């Protein structure tokens with residue numbers, strides 16, 4: 172493991188040594204206060220924005236490369252998604268043992284997941300363990316929300332400023348800011364009038380909330396709400412779910428990992444992780460070779476029954492290979508799923524309202540559920556279909572629809588995120604000649620490999636738009652991203668260069684290729700966060716934000732680019 176001491180001469184002023192003789196990371200006493208109004212000014216070789224799953228690993232790799240590196244984190248602890256999303260029921264949709272980092276054998280050997288799909292608290296504990304285990308905390312500054320990043324072409328470095336007034340100079344800048352990290356509130360009249368607590372799921376209080384005996388309302392029925400609703404239904408006096416669009420949900424089938432399963436996982440973990448490298452979405456599950464039309468109806472039904480009984484994303488990712496591209500095949504699968512909903516929900520009218528009619532199974536991100544449909548059989552749970560009776564306004568007492576008032580004590584916004592580009596929009600990123608990233612992406616993101624943007628040298632966008640991570644078992648794709656970025660920086664430095672920038676034609680080609688990967692799938696026809704569609708952000712352009720070519724193909728392209736001396740990039 173590296174010490175954090177720089178091994179490359181980057182022509183940057185070195186930080187002052189600390190009392191212990193080690194180089195200080197971040198706060199450079201010698202120039203402190205040189206820029207008036209700034210709390211401190213640190214000079215580093217590399218700066219990572221975010222200390223979630225991506226940021227932690229990127230920090231570790233750059234530190235071990237020998238760079239002086241700092242990570243600036245908006246939260247008060249590590250964890251990113253798993254730090255912010257603490258709502259009841261929050262847990263992995265990926266098998267736990269396929270979600271953890273794979274870079275360290277020691278870490279793999281020492282960590283034991285307790286459930287097949289780990290709950291949020293355990294995942295956060297894991298990420299804290301990683302931060303401590305690899306001595307990363309010394310390099311992280313918490314409660315530092317980055318507000319701007321400005322490129323200085325002459326000095327060949329970025330100036331990064333935070334909300335609290337600190338400023339940092341860095342040659343390399345990596346964003347690890349998450350694809351779903353900017354919560355959006357519903358654009359509903361009177362939203363701020365509610366007298367009781369009103370909380371977005373991604374801002375759930377750290378100490379939790381006691382919902383016992385309360386009248387709770389939940390707006391939204393996406394993957395978050397689908398995890399939350401059965402948990403709230405267990406304790407609330409009443410739960411009113413305000414649904415605008417039902418989703419196709421598949422059973423998660425979570426259970427504790429018993430001793431026998433633990434032993435099997437220990438034995439097979441590396442094989443499982445190797446398999447994840449080779450599957451489309453980085454999961455254990457992968458598409459079948461057959462099409463729906465290659466089999467009889469009886470065989471098809473039996474196959475889908477089997478998949479329905481399997482854990483995780485089996486139904487979404489390990490299905491017939493035509494169900495995500497052929498409308499006819501998808502309709503058959505959607506009909507199967509509709510029958511399942513009708514079987515599980517007692518009241519036929521409620522069941523009907525829970526069955527999507529505007530999109531097919533898997534054409535939006537599939538929520539995984541544990542007792543979601545059964546929650547609607549409880550006497551304390553009411554489904555309000557906003558397509559029939561829209562919300563008129565939120566009042567001090569609750570929610571008023573066109574049908575009636577719904578008095579509430581507690582209101583939950585499970586209303587999603589400004590996906591993928593939202594976190595970039597919150598930072599004033601200025602590249603060569605002062606051009607802004609917001610302007611560069613005004614018509615939708617333009618990137619090369621989903622990792623760099625022309626006009627923004629030395630900036631890498633881990634898990635950013637058009638990057639494989641956007642439709643993936645995140646850590647599997649994040650590790651690929653981070654390893655590639657680290658090798659790239661290492662390559663530039665080894666060549667004695669200090670600047671790398673994606674060329675305009677290479678970004679144009681990649682963006683067109685990204686669109687092609689999306690266009691061949693049925694999901695391209697359906698509005699969702701995959702295309703940046705969010706009714707609460709009406710000004711947003713609909714453009715593919717994800718890369719849908721799969722992990723093996725993405726990795727192959729990234730490796731080819733690297734092997735060809737970082738083809739498509741300008742290195743100087």
Ligand code: NAP
Nearest residue numbers: 262263264357358391392393394395415416536585586587
């Ligand atoms: P989401 O999928 O965007 O769902 C937001 C929900 O809020 C939708 O049902 C939406 O309805 C509704 N909504 C938004 N504005 C509304 C308004 N003004 N009035 C009424 N309803 C409104 O957000 P999410 O559930 O937070 O999930 C986002 C993503 O996070 C998921 O797709 C997934 O990738 C990720 N996630 C992952 C996990 C996991 O891995 N364990 C868990 C949860 C979430 P419409 O559909 O009609 O717009």
